[in-house]
Amino acid sequence: MHVRRFNPSGIEAFRKFLRTCRDAPSTPTPWELLESDEFTSLTTETIEIDSRSFDSRREAAEYLHAKLGIIRAESLRYDAGLWTWLSLFYFDQICPAVAGNRKVRNDYTYIYMPRESRYFYRHLLFVSWYVQHIAPSHNRLLLDGPVSQLDRFTAEVIKRLYLTRIPAVFEVLDRVYWDESTKRAFSGVTSPGKVKAGDLLHRFPIRIRQLEKTYDLQSLTADQLIELLGSEFQQIR
Structure with missing residues (x-):
């Protein structure tokens, strides 16, 4: 699929799903939002990504760096629409269903809030990419955990x-x-x-x-x- 970014309405539609899913953990994932012209737009750069699994934050970081490298890092740091769209695209990875039910965490885990926010480092996909960006080596303490969780060590350093x-x-x-x-x-x-x-x-x-x-x-x-x-x-x- 070509990478897209949510507009403000798309972010709110995703937020509504997260809220509903907390109350009803078996709520179907709204995959249709991913290609909705009402809620998304294509990135200026043509980027194709695959639906795949990540065994660790390291795998996610390396994949995202390879795919998003065409976009300036400084732009990626502030792109709430793109990172939030990626959260829905990889929702099975960052919020896996167990027996058909999901345990949805706080919104900032999936909805990216840029660096001005105190929660910017809580976004699971962004933090994987960000650690690889600022620490391309000596990062095993921060990248060897599962992509669906943010460990205490990583959180305490990156914040x-x-x-x-x-x-x-x-x-x-x-x-x-x-x-x-x-x-x-x-x-x-x-x-x-x-x-x-x-x-x-x-x-x-x-x-x-x-x-x-x-x-x-x-x-x-x-x-x-x-x-x-x-x-x-x-x-x-």
Whole structure:
């Protein structure tokens, strides 16, 4: 199918479906909206995409980058109509039905709200593409999960724009928090309860804010930044 984008009426029609589906989980998906001239328009660039499954956010990110690469990244960041249309196109992937019923999450999970919104990173397809865009390497902590969920680690990193603007931060995160034995982040580093030495949820953001008052974090290598973080971040293992 050729990629299209929802107009405001199309977004509202999709929102209405989400609301109905929360109350009646077996509500049929309105696939007809995808090619409706009333609710959508073709993108200026001719882009064809396939109905397919994604085993991980990484697969989704790589596929979307390949297909949408003809569009400027800066334009994609603000294109609510396109990302919301893609949510409906891949709705079986991001909101899978179990025994014919779907568990529909908050609207911002499927309806993209651009970067001015505090929820921009919550959109499941956008966040996959965005992580690949800003962190083409050292991204296994953020892209190896299922496309139908947003894990706590990814959410805590991406919502803090001051972190993602530091060039070395993704390599630092990978070296500090990746547990080679479990192939995931170390246990407890995103727990909302008691503060844990070197954790991601509390201590890492605080330490970065402290360091940026004295150092130009934009110019530091991963080795330099890890050294400045201090011993508590070397004891997580």
